[in-house]
Amino acid sequence: MARIVLTAGGTGGHVFPAEALAATLLERGHDLTLVTDARGAEYGGVLGQLKTVRVRAGQVAGRGRLGQMAGLFDILRGAWEARRILAGMNPAVVVGFGGYASIPAMAAASMLHLPTIIHEQNGVLGRANRMLAKKVTAVATSFEDVRRLPPGVAHERVGMPVRQAIVDVRDTPYPDTGPDARLRVLVLGGSQGARVLSDIVPGALAALPEGLRRRLEVTQQCRPEDLDRVRGAYDEADLGHVALSDFFSDVPQRLAEAHLVIARAGASTVAEAMVVGRPAILVPLPHAIDDHQTANAQALDAAGGGWLIPQDRFTVELLAARLTDLFEMPATLRAAAGAARAVGVPDAAARLADLVEATMRKPAGGAGAAEAETTEKTVTKETAQ
Known part of the structure; x- marks a missing residue:
């Protein structure tokens, strides 16, 4: 049994695949913790049953200058909160599902050289995932062709996890x-x-x-x-x-x-x-x-x-x-x-769970270790854009 951290929040598009992966990993006997923002209190289903830790996170896109600065400040505060939490937990892998709620925990995991995965649900890599793509151990996608992937970043198509129903x-x-x-x-x-x-x-x-x-x-x-x-x-x-x-x-x-x-x-x-x-x-x-x-x-x-x-x-x-x-x-x-x-990929949740288990067996930090020292600066710069 391994300790695994999932981080997700925001719209259902980010939360639904996290829910499907959580159900699969629990069936395999793993110990799961959800790191999210204040909206995590609203989750039901499998995610609502997980140990949950809430950290600060703020939206930046679509806001005025003052709103962007406030959102950026919340993300940085959240990253340091998450770093303290993850350092105490020492998870085998941290898995993020995009959205601003996932940035603090994913940035903190990179700082700590922990194995990391991001999952992209859409055919265009989202802004949060673009910010993190060069720093994580693996990038999983729903589609074979995904736009806005940074040059040199490989990805593995696992599909989009859907409800068992x-x-x-x-x-x-x-x-x-x-x-x-x-x-x-x-x-x-x-x-x-x-x-x-x-x-x-x-x-x-x-x-x-x-x-x-x-x-x-x-x-x-x-x-x-x-x-x-x-x-x-x-x-x-x-x-x-x-x-x-x-x-x-x-x-x-x-x-x-x-x-x-x-x-x-x-x-x-x-x-x-x-x-x-x-x-x-x-x-x-x-x-x-x-x-x-x-x-x-x-x-x-x-x-x-x-x-x-x-x-x-x-x-x-x-x-x-x-x-x-x-x-x-x-x-x-x-x-x-x-x-x-x-x-269609009916076993997407199982494929993503396989990737999670393979990634946690890799040396800590994976592809992100070499760039961990620059994570905080990059988060600050790219989030502000």
């Missing part, structure tokens, strides 16, 4: 596409829904030919404030088989039953569609940092498992035409489902 439905056959079969559409917009999907999807489905409209079953996640107007749009279109909510607890089952997913292109959403093998129309969030959702969507599009539609082209008319073509050519949907499944 998603893996459990991977072998569900693609639904029947016969002429009398229901056409099930699953619309997801992240944890809070996406307003553009609420604006466009109901009208596009209402514009389908009558024969297709009668066969539709729609599940759509909406923002709470959008639920009434979206329900009204579906009622006006006389689409009766519609389930609307701001949260669905049974997404894995609904995903397995879906013929088509329409969604944003967050790392978790794309990975889950790949693992289950369901084709997706992806509308990346246009203002995402480093446009990482476009990179995620391009990976699925290039594999033949889905279709990227930029938000500025995502109209009722275009979507209705695309859906009509797809539903009238079910062989295209089936082929895309197979292509999506082929690039």
Whole structure:
């Protein structure tokens, strides 16, 4: 049994893979500690059961000059807090999942010459991970091609760890596409829904030919404030088989039953569609940092498992035409489902756990030892940029 530290925080995209890895490492008998920021008190599931240490961390991007200075100060304070904590624990390896909440512990681990891994969920290396990539022992990624990797930094694709409930439905056959079969559409917009999907999807489905409209079953996640107007749009279109909510607890089952997913292109959403093998129309969030959702969507599009539609082209008319073509050519949907499944990595959590165990057996410090003396200066300089 080894002592392993995980550090994660912020959005679900950073937290979900940490949760999946934690479950796998606990099954293998390891002793885990989570280092996070103040938001760690909100975690449930496996992460909520771990020994948890909170350190200071602050966001820098997207803030004014004073906000950036305050965020930088919190990160530096957090790094020294984490250094004291990690020195007392002497973990076998420290694993970070990006986001500013991970910087203090990862920087501290590098200062202490501890073996370290970062996992990048998106098709673009995030700002926190870019800052750390040259100092860690190993870089694990969800995608084969990852933009913004620093020159000379190697990476190992392990995939994006997803919930076990998603893996459990991977072998569900693609639904029947016969002429009398229901056409099930699953619309997801992240944890809070996406307003553009609420604006466009109901009208596009209402514009389908009558024969297709009668066969539709729609599940759509909406923002709470959008639920009434979206329900009204579906009622006006006389689409009766519609389930609307701001949260669905049974997404894995609904995903397995879906013929088509329409969604944003967050790392978790794309990975889950790949693992289950369901084709997706992806509308990346246009203002995402480093446009990482476009990179995620391009990976699925290039594999033949889905279709990227930029938000500025995502109209009722275009979507209705695309859906009509797809539903009238079910062989295209089936082929895309197979292509999506082929690039899914259902054992990503196990692969990442294997890398963790291999890394902790390497000499302390790994690739980061030679640069540990410059870590504090680099964190200060690059975080401020």
